[in-house]
Amino acid sequence: MSKKDEVVVxxxxxxxxxxxxxxxxEEKGIKFEAREEDLLGNKSELLLQSNPIYxxxxxxxxxxxxxxxxLVILNYVDETWPSPPLLPTSPYERSVAKFWADxxxxxxxxxxxxxxxxxxxxxxxxxxxxxxxxxxLEGALGEKEYFAGNGFGFxxxxxxxxxxxxxxxxxxxxxxxxxxxxxxxxWMKRCLGRESVAKVLPDPxxxxxxxxxxxxxxxIE
Numbered sequence: 001m002s003k004k005d006e007v008v009v010x011x012x013x014x015x016x017x018x019x020x021x022x023x024x025x026e027e028k029g030i031k032f033e034a035r036e037e038d039l040l041g042n043k044s045e046l047l048l049q050s051n052p053i054y055x056x057x058x059x060x061x062x063x064x065x066x067x068x069x070x071l072v073i074l075n076y077v078d079e080t081w082p083s084p085p086l087l088p089t090s091p092y093e094r095s096v097a098k099f100w101a102d103x104x105x106x107x108x109x110x111x112x113x114x115x116x117x118x119x120x121x122x123x124x125x126x127x128x129x130x131x132x133x134x135x136x137l138e139g140a141l142g143e144k145e146y147f148a149g150n151g152f153g154f155x156x157x158x159x160x161x162x163x164x165x166x167x168x169x170x171x172x173x174x175x176x177x178x179x180x181x182x183x184x185x186x187w188m189k190r191c192l193g194r195e196s197v198a199k200v201l202p203d204p205x206x207x208x209x210x211x212x213x214x215x216x217x218x219x220i221e
Contacts, residue, residue, distance in 0.1 A: 007032040010047050010059040012039045014210050016109060017070040018058035019161030019200050024074050026196035027157070028081045040217075071101055074154065086154045097148060100140055101158040107133040108162050115173045116211050117218060127173040131180050138184040145190060152194060160191045160201070167204035168211040 007025065011018045011034040018034075025032045037047050037057055050059045050066035060067045060076065067073050078086040087094045111133050114126035137159065141147055147155035166177050178185030191197050 005031065006061075006063050008061040009034045010037055010044075010050065010057050010061070011035060012037050012057045013202055014164075014207055015039075015057055016161035016165065019164070020070045020157055021058045021060060021073050021077070022200045023157050023161070023196050024077045024086060026200065027084065027086070027152070028077060030077075030081055071098075071105065071158070074101075074157065078154070084151075086157060088148055088153070093148065097154045100137070100147065100155045103133075104137070104155070104159050104162070108159070109165075112162070112165055112169045115169045116215060117220060119220070123173065127175060130169065130173070131175065134177060134181045134184060138181040141183055141187055143183075146187070152191065156187075156191060160188070160197055163188050163191075164201045164204050164207050165211070168208035171208055172211070 007030055009018065009021050009025070009032055011022070013036060022032070022034060035044075035046075037044060039057065043055060047057065047059060048055055050061065051057075051068045054068060058068075058070055058073060060073045062076075062080070067076055074086065087097055108130075111126070111130040115123065115130055118126045140155075144150070146152050147159075163177075170176055178188075192201070
């Protein structure tokens with residue numbers, strides 16, 4: 001890889017936020033190196049130097065210059081390598097896409113975390129809130145193949161990595177996403193049929209094992 005094309009992603013295999021960046025780069029056809037970080041152990045000096053504020057992944061290093069926060073990185077990737085575009089061309093549609101990306105960031109990972117962190121009545125509340133968020137996303141998807149229409153794009157890339165965690169949420173919450181949101185379930189299958197998604201997303205069973213580990217660390221089990 002030539003210096004001008006040096007692209008490195010500081011990664012953690014189970015992070016849906018890092019998965020986004022890798023899927024976006026795959027969609028753009030950009031060669032990159034994913035460097036695995038030990039977020040539960042010793043974080044590398046490179047990570048601490050590249051993201052001194054939050055000290056977390058993902059970090060994109062483009063020719064040695066670091067960028068942090070997955071949505072910031074996705075926008076950078078789309079502007080730096082404009083073809084194929086991830087965001088719509090219309091300013092209005094771009095803004096709508098960014099609204100739903102922000103919604104996913106604020107609701108989905110945290111909402112899912114409440115499920116595996118909770119028991120009893122709190123679990124039932126967390127499950128209901130999570131299902132309501134998914135139904136709002138399903139409403140935004142509507143009858144379309146992807147969130148922006150016929151083409152896989154920004155909101156799809158933002159949301160699809162989270163489905164690797166859904167199996168764990170389902171096991172602890174006692175529900176099925178596809179039963180609650182069949183249109184979203186069909187969208188999930190379409191996205192998994194894309195090479196960029198299939199090669200990046202980890203085995204949901206392994207993610208569930210990781211969630212079990214987190215539960216033990218939090219004293220839940």
